[in-house]
Amino acid sequence: MQRCLDEIVTEVGDRIVIKGVGTTGSGRELIGELVGADTVNDEITAHKTGAEFLARHMLDTSPDTIFEIGGQDSKYISLEKGVVVDFAMNEACAAGTGSFLEERAEELGISIKEEFARLAFASEAPIKLGERCTVFMEQDVAAYQQRGASREDLTAGLAYSIVYNYLNRVVRGRKIGDVIFFQGGTAYNDAIASAFARVLDKEIIVPPYNGVIGAVGAALLARDKMISTGHPSRFRGFELDKVNYTLREFTCKACSNFCQMQEFTVEGEKTYWGDQCSDKFRRRRNDYKKPVIEDLISLRKQIFFEDYDEEREGKAIIGLPRGLYIYEQFPFWNTFFRSL
Structure with a gap:
């Protein structure tokens, strides 16, 4: 983390003023506490926000599907009018990630950046490697x-294996739209993007800055919060060695699970990690955003019955149970019987 901050200082020095800081990714909570982040957002939200921004300002389009394959994990996001309606992440298998591809390229004695795509495009009969786990694939x-x-x-076969692994183990039959953004560091590999296009018979868009779109999204979310609240940034500065922090490990005895806990104290503020079974140690966050919909239950009821006409005027009365599956299907049955 310190090396990353040093590179920022080297690149921009004192030419910029930090107005807000956001973190995302698997270590977002800890890094957020360490650097003094103003927002900490999950990867799905960050990637969606970054993709929408770049699509609107640079590509004049809007994605309805996002494929993201990073070094360690993969994500699928489905969007409708800019809103996330479905998402999924790989669970445990690493066979469809960038690190797997890089390791196989190293075994073949080729450069993942310089040679992999060129060799794959020259293939006449890609090897069928399927979608097996890392060990068997190796x-x-x-x-x-x-x-x-x-x-x-072999390289062409590996490209296809990444695609099939992703589609069958991450997407798993979910909806794939027509404006597909391929994001993450793996998207720099033209062979993977081409394999997706061939398998799906759809256009695959690799947006600008595809390797850091999550970071772009995190920055935009931080900007929005700072504008909304007007508060100064919590950023602690570029020199982490000046930040006082301690680590204490202990066993939580609140229940029989005996979770192994880590207590990080950063500048007097405590953060806990490792609690798998309760929210005893989790920090409560105040959301700076007002809810878009104040009462979802009331809105749902309103939508359900907006076409319901209580005036019967001698018509037959059909009763529907107001519960479980039948109630969920009320708009359908209401429309069906009214159309008879």
């Missing part, structure tokens, strides 16, 4: 190498 690649398979066919 064995398959080694076996094909021993049989004399070319690097061209």
